[in-house]
Amino acid sequence: MVKALSSVSSFAVSLLFEIMNIWNTTSDFILLGLFNHTGAHLFLFVMVLTIAFTSLVGNALMIFLIHQDARLHTPMYFLLSQLSLMDMMLVSTVVPKMAADYLTGKKTISLAGCGLQIFIFLTLGGGECFLLAAMSYDRYVAVCHPLRYPVLMSWQLCLRMTTGTWFLGAADGLMQAAATLNFPFCDAHEIDHFFCEAPTLLRLACADTVVFEYVMYICCVLMLLVPFSLILISYSLILAAVLQMHSREARKKAFATCSSHLCVVGLLYGAAISIYMRPKSYRSANYDKIVSVFYTIFTPLLNPVIYSLRNSDVKEALRKCLSQYASLSHD
16 A cells, blocks of 8 residues: 555656646637627626626635534535535636636736646545446435434545545546646647636647547546446435335435436536547537536536535525524524
8 A cells, every 4th residue: 555655646746847848838828718708798798707706605604604513513414515615616716717818808828827727626626426326325324324324424434435535536636637738739829718627628739639638538437437336226225125115205305306316427528528538529628618618617506506506404494593693683
């Protein structure tokens, strides 16, 4: 184990040194952005900012409630707090830079900033994929083995799964960022996107990227299809258990919960697979931008609503928090 960790750390250090060498020899890029300065695009820009702000507030509220209410100190809500944290970081990585570029007209981004965006974005995206798989396992244990839940979903296992999601996401982000920035880029450093994304940046490479695209495809199979398969298996077992329930109200509640969870999973995985696993010849820049908006801005807004704010325990924690605030204000 020690040898494996040392080899991983030495590999990461070598990748970081390679990225630093690239940063010193390459000029800035230009992000063409998502909107033009027209009335319709200004309206869309304001709407995107509103959605992003609402997403940040909703996810921050979820983290606060889970931290404050002792009844929510369970593995399920701890995983939900990690999901909210990832969504907040994802929105904060993409939206502020996009808004600043649109408002100031300065659309340049250094190679260091571009590499950092790719790394953070892939870390959060890959980590969220595995985190959703961990959450589906948690729901499977809660529905199918409720009496053995403290054993099958212990705090030790929960922390290990959470650490694993962050580590796997960071490893994927570091390798893809280093490999992408290692390519020589053509003179036109214009990125037809509103943030740096590895598939979009590859279009500017003045070298053969076929081998790397195959490697990226394999990484996507591991980072997307493997956890997606685990999610489908978990919810299939949950569905089989729900169909055997005698209580109609219990079946209705379980169906509503599982269907809403699967909606979020389908939206996130569908968008990510269409970007990272679809052949380059079948993609356009506008298509990539629209899909990227979907899973970087809209999906983080849906997560706290579907996963948490519809939950009775979370609603009760919110009511308790508001009542405490009201009593303090009256005093």
